[in-house]
Amino acid sequence: MTRVTGPPPPHPLVPSRAAAVHRGREAVHGTAVARSAALALLLAATALAGCERGSSHPPEVSATGPSGCPAAQAEAQAAVTRAERTDVPWNGPAGGPPAVPGRTIVYVAQTMTNPGVAGVAQGVREAARVIGWKVRVIDGEGTPAGIQAALSQAVTLRPSGIVIGGFDPASTSQQVARAAAAGIPLIGWHAVASPGPSTSPRLFTNVTTDVGDVAAISAQWVIARSHGDAGVVLFTDASIPFAKHKSELIDKGLAACPGVRLLAYENIPIPDASSRTPRDVSVLLARFGSRWTYSVAINDLYFADAAPAFRAAGKAGTGPPFNIGAGDGDPSAFQRVNGGQYQAATVPEPLTLQGWQILDEFNRAFSGRPASGYVAPVHIATADNSEGATAWNPSGFRKGYREIWGR
Template sequence: MRVHTNRKSAPGGAVVLAAAAVVLVGCERGAWTGAAPLSSGPAKAGCPAALAQAEAAVRQAEKTDAAWSGPTRGPRAVSGKNIVYVAQTMTNPGVAGTANGVREAARAIGWSIRVIDGQGTPAGIQAAFSQAIALRPSGIVIGGFDPRLTSQQVARATAEHIPLIGWHAVDSPGPSKDPALFSNVTTRVEDVARISADWIITHSHGDAGVVVFTDASIPFARNKSELIKEGLTVCSGVRVLAEENIPLSDTSSRTPLEVSSLLSRFGERWTHSVAINDVYFADAAPALRAARKKGAAAPYNIGAGDGDPSAFQRINSEQFQAATVPEALSEQGWQIVDEFNRAFSGEPASGYVAPVHIATAANSGGATAWDPPGYRAAYRKIWGRPSCC
């Protein structure tokens, strides 16, 4: 799951709306690619085993041609359905990217789809959800916000037997009893945190000074950063220099100042950074540039979540971000449609959780999104739809 602000360079997941004090849950060169790692020194004592495990995990996560590991069986397409996608805000690239995936999949299966924009405010999201229910749809997508914000609307939809499927709506993937969701489509935060830590261990060859950026006001974000730090502790040569608690709503104003302070405090000891959201590095770049840091040099930065287009652009142009752990937004949109088809057919949710991926300049191919192969053909085959159109 991803955490987001509704200013947009950060996509795919949660938004903090301070006015309501409500959490809305919403997504290189020099990077290790199988050749000699950046650091030429030996791994620190006690780290060789952890380093070997991290390298193997990173190799797997960096693959771009892995075979489809999702469902290959399921019900044939149910005809005549109409879906409403209630979006937290369509200015959030993760929410918008997933909505586009749902649109594409709906065309493939032969359904109609309508997107209603909640405009990123509690009142707007509640109004959008109420409008969705009034349309009497076959199913409703909770697109990137916490269902607790719309508990009355969730209760109404449940009473009217309208299946609800979340995208980054709750912490864990799969079905949810409270709130009542047929399924929630997201990656596992544990997997995202672990692979982010593994990338730093691998890229540094087990010798790194790390700064962690988080938003401790959001339980999900705080949990993610704690898991990242835990993952880094397996290598004795990797040291967490600092953890910067910057609310996502304040990243543009606070991150440049904090980065300047970090550079003053740690100098060359600061070799790597990891953030719970790519947006921190958009805001860190001006301070790093002002300090005459090179975009493709230390500190090497990885976003533990999202992979929005701006993050890919920074990675591909080697401008103060080396990697991201992106969501496969279009694929998740297709999975949402497949989960609805299972609900309409009286079958259980698929249980599929997409594996984590690491995107770098070396494996992105210049793309600005992660779009893995195989899922479109797999879902069309399940639904009994032609693969040509």
């Protein structure tokens, strides 16, 4: 994002961001005591600068108190309490076709440095050993050319099915068309914005938690934990439509509370995160100082890369800023959360479960059945409820899929 020394430009996602910040605030006009013209102009200029969402100036105090959103806080707290439950049984499909023998799956990864992509690949491998199929993983290495080459190679291998692992199929339209012409079913993981089948691009199904639920609970965690008074930095990768859409929804959720101010929207491509995040975090710390109290990232890995900059600035690992990852909940994210190392919470994808679900969906495709329609619930993992775990999955999914497959 472009950095300036004065007040920043309007927020890039929502055109009238200054108007959004004025909600619940009343401007004070006129007094019984005469003011000089110069003083009146100074006060007006200061008030406008403080009201702009993302401003580098301190925000005004809400007329209803520091939070100004008691209803939003109550709703957020109730949602967070539900999402922090750990006793969540698997509620996936009750039945399905038995395992089709002798199939080969190719998993094309956006980049295996993305812990979520790698975690699902591991789940696919685990499930393949149970169902009796072969799996090959091809790494796109995070570049458009690399992903296109990886998918081209996958189509050339003529497997039974191909997984679109964490990238936009529109960026590989020629390869997707070749797969369709060859009759190879495609299943996405975080490939399009919504779970379930897709006609454009053509996917048998897309496996993911509901992005709207993940974005909403991430924003609600900030609202509830901060009691409606926070300065937030949002990290995203706008080159991935799924991630960009998620960050837009997170921003919308944060805007439900006037006391929660979006200080900055940082667009850092995931393949560049290790090199760019430390530098950008240092700049943000210098710019916003103690006004930066919370962060939300579309992927946990940003906080791994941010840790050196926080540490160099003398920030405590337990915050502020208090950081939540809106995906993907890989083991390193849990380790940071459990160890109080610059991440307070994660909204984890059940990565292993989703790997198993992908193979179950392929088995349905090979059997001429429709997609299962299963969508995993959202969950918030913290040091208080994870009990040292390094992953989260609803209990009982392995047994459930084994019973379906007859394995």
